[in-house]
Ligand SMILES: *[C@@H]1O[C@H](CO)[C@@H](O)[C@H](O)[C@H]1NC(C)=O
Ligand SMILES: *[C@@H]1O[C@H](CO)[C@@H](O)[C@H](O)[C@H]1NC(C)=O
Ligand SMILES: *[C@@H]1O[C@H](CO)[C@@H](O)[C@H](O)[C@H]1NC(C)=O
């Protein structure tokens with residue numbers, strides 16, 4: 132009798148833990164949060180323009196012994212209500228994050244550049260857990276930058292929250308420029324201040340080499356920051372329009388698009404579903420270093436965030452009003468984005484980047500659009 136009772140308790144104890152995604156690498160996932168004082172003059176967001184939030188995802192030898200909630204209840208309510216999730220469902224999502232887990236020893240750390248990540252407009256940094264935890268599990272350290280007043284609701288380490296843009300906010304052209312400016316300026320500030328943080332906290336992280344990446348306007352900001360900071364040695368824009376004035380960043384740059392994101396005016400004219408984005412061609416035309424533009428078939432804009440996993444893990448695909456998810460599926464999308472991101476990072480560090488010149492059936496959703504190695508006609 133005792134045995135079966137014990138068994139019952141064990142089963143009950145594990146029932147609610149639905150992991151958003153499961154990192155495949157050898158390391159556990161540490162996380163630390165840190166407020167950086169940084170002034171944004173005339174901040175167009177709803178924050179006070181006085182600080183930004185850095186969330187650092189890093190490799191640790193510690194293994195997670197329990198799950199942590201993926202999002203705070205207030206955000207779960209906002210996203211749940213806006214996109215018609217069953218009440219209480221988003222609250223059940225979990226991560227393997229280990230807040231303040233010990234760093235690796237300097238001697239045994241992999242000596243990789245530090246990644247700087249800027250989210251899409253109105254998106255919280257935590258919405259990129261899938262990619263950033265996968266990278267951390269393979270030894271990469273990412274600083275995800277949240278600008279308070281931009282995500283719909285940002286939860287701070289001291290327990291306070293800052294309200295931001297409405298979930299359906301549609302910025303004017305002027306606001307896009309202002310938002311882009313603070314995203315670039317935030318990345319530049321993080322790169323400038325990170326060395327002090329690393330020294331104070333005796334962390335093994337790289338403060339001489341960075342690679343910038345981001346989603347949507349955050350991807351545009353990655354290009355902007357790469358053109359300004361010498362220590363940033365390359366960048367990736369995930370599905371973002373570039374913001375002018377475009378710069379020749381003179382460093383390797385990868386563009387990953389969703390399938391309907393096209394700078395081809397013919398497609399845009401003849402198919403209302405295609406987003407016409409001339410900025411990508413304007414950006415590409417002035418690059419003097421290596422660049423490549425790939426499009427992922429079946430992927431829409433939000434497939435670059437964890438939101439694609441939310442519906443899948445909860446078993447409610449097609450049952451929410453979640454916008455902009457394609458047919459690709461979360462696990463496949465994360466596999467592709469992690470693979471191409473990692474190959475690009477290693478290419479920047481001197482590997483041959485074979486995947487960028489050799490199409491393969493294994494990655495058949497990835498369509499070569501144009502690039503400096505083999506310019507398309
Ligand atoms: C969630 O609960 C609220 C009341 O708190 C209700 O108005 C709403 O319809 C519920 N939503 C769903 C999707 O069940
Ligand atoms: C920083 O990254 C560069 C380039 O990969 C590497 O040569 C250097 O050793 C790294 N430094 C640290 C402290 O990890
Ligand atoms: C993308 O384009 C396809 C084919 O033109 C169309 O069926 C689909 O609705 C579009 N999706 C979005 C999210 O725009």
Ligand SMILES: *[C@@H]1O[C@H](CO)[C@@H](O)[C@H](O)[C@H]1NC(C)=O
Pocket residue numbers: 415416417501502506507508
């Ligand atoms: C490919 O990129 C090159 C270099 O910018 C450009 O001249 C060419 O027009 C592009 N081709 C297509 C099909 O976009």
Ligand SMILES: *[C@@H]1O[C@H](CO)[C@@H](O)[C@H](O)[C@H]1NC(C)=O
Pocket residue numbers: 448449458
């Ligand atoms: C969701 O809808 C897409 C397209 O309508 C379909 O291909 C897919 O099988 C659906 N998924 C589920 C789990 O019902």
